[in-house]
Amino acid sequence: MSASWLDKNFKWVMTLPALLFVLLMMVFPIIYTVRISFFEWSMSASTPPRWVGLENYYQLMVDVRFWKSVWHTFQFMVYALLLQMILGVGIALLLHRDFIGKSFAKTVFLLPMVATPVAMGLVWILIYEPTGGVLNHLVQLVGIRPMDWLGSVKQVIPSLVIIDVWEWTPMITLITMAGLTTIPKDPYESADVDGATGWQKLWYITLPMLQPTILVAVMLRLIDVLKTFDIIYSTTQGGPGSSSETLNIYGYVMAFQYFKLGSASSLLVIFFIIVMSLTLLFMFVRKRLGGIS
């Protein structure tokens, strides 16, 4: 009896733990965050959350600091994504050729990705250190004036982008390399017969055939770059002033330094919507592009 019941419902029994996990660990926090975003709450155990309706959202809309953090988030995303795509695909193309020490080079290029971002953030602080850091030393060797890097309002975002690019370009390389191995040989053979140059082969065969892979890589990175927290928090904590404060950092500050849980939640809800809509938009674009090629 019990065996036959198990037999019938085996797929449910076996997926139940995963299902419960998703419900508890993902769906519940999202719903809870949305709920808290309509309340004012300082995490107090004695004064319960107070219903304020859309007040938290309204306050955010008139908060200059919020809009600045939106702008920083987008700046960071655009620079980081662009550089990572170009470098990542470029390195993958290079590594796809045959040369001596190829597997060694591959390993070295992929190393940054396995490092812990927070630890790397701390290492980069030392590299960027304006008075004793390695980078300013190198920069001076080639005759460029030493710079403030993370300490300057204008340079801080580009400097953070460099860290992110260093850390995550390998991921794009990895995905692209996987894509490269799936491209069949025959288009290249017929191109050779037609007398195509290397550039032409790259432009008319390799890149178009890689496109689906690249787009997947972009989407994965897009989501990740938007939510970057570790690198920024471990290096600048959003400073100097708030010139590298992204949405994630501002949300953290609101929740754990200002104890404004309601406002922080409403910020995160907006952030969630931004990430969702960008991803959906991107999936839409991908479908359209996929149809053309």
Added chain:
Amino acid sequence: MEKTRKALKISASAVLCISMLAACSNSGTSKSNEVAGTGKPFQNKKLTVFMANHPWVELIKSYLPEFENKTGMKVDIQSFADDQLSQKNSVQLTSKAATPDVFMIRPLQEARLYAKNDWLEPLDEYVKKDTSYDFNDFSKSAVAGTIVNNKIMAIPVISDQEVLYYRKDLLAKAGLSVPKTLDELENAIKKLHDPDNGVYGFVARGQRALLVAQASSFLFSEGGDFTKGDKAVVNSPEAIKAFKYYGGWLKNYGPPGVMNMSWPQAMGLFAQGKAAFFTDASSIYQNAIDKEKSKVADQVGYALFPAGSAGSKPYNITAWGISLNPKSTNKDGAWEFIKWATSKEMTLRTQKTGVPGVRDSVWNNPEAVSSFPPELVSVIKESKNIGVGYDRPQIVSVGEARDAIGDIVIKYIMGEDIQAAADKANKDFQAIIDKDKSK
């Protein structure tokens, strides 16, 4: 095939059942684990303690076996960086968890909010229980810093005063005497500022929120304050003058990247011999004279915070306190730990190794201060007499207020108009105060 599948299913469910049973029986046995009469009052009890990364904590940890042997308690001390500790505490306390039983807090930063949220057990009754604890021995001003609504919310452990660190060799070489006023200090900074040879005139914290505490002594010494009654006054002429000193020195004579510096970076730079003057808390002096970390260990001088128009008014605060979780299931054990960690005996021990304590008895005990640089001892004693008991606005939403006020200095360093910045900050600060009141 079908058979093996079935076997697999049955064995899978059997494993599930067994593990559930195991879980049940586990909880059963732990309950019956009763104390055998050993004479130790807290035999088999456990205590979880959250602490900061601080030299004091390291010492407490090293003496911990002694306490564990005496009481039979098992104490688990976990230490975190300041911000992480604060976050950890608030998450645990919000969820009404029984752990940590004991935790460290920064009274000026957190006590008001924590007290408002009922996260702190008032300790008034506890300190009276045991006369040998001698609570009167604690410095009055240090205790005052931990009182909210007339209740003692934490036992002070570390007190701190803002002092001026300087380089004896550089001053001697330039024929300068130790600056006694802010104007004299400004001149000395100008003279010693020599970035081409790798020496900056002045270094201090430049991170927005963090700099507020160090700029507070400037503010008080110029006759300003954060608030007057319920009114924000950070845009007063006195305040502007104070912030101009602090921000101007960092801007014109400070190292590059100073706006990202907290005390470890600023102190690091000073210890590397790259700054002539540095102002921060007295309790971090060991970093400057530790021969392994500091290149200028022999050349560090300490001076009382220089006088402004209103005299010398450094902050003299309770930097860290230790508190009891009202939801703890072992409050007596927890208090036993606090009592031990802050006892005369332990304070004397920690003081002897150079960690400044808050009991008056240790400061008047020549043996206890023997490991401190003598100059620093007199500076600390003097600062305790004339100091101001806070270094940040005394309101619930301290974090937010510090960001608003720190913005004045940041904007000035970035080249914006300081009056406009101060007016804006004052308005924001006032809004924060008003909001606190209305809650």
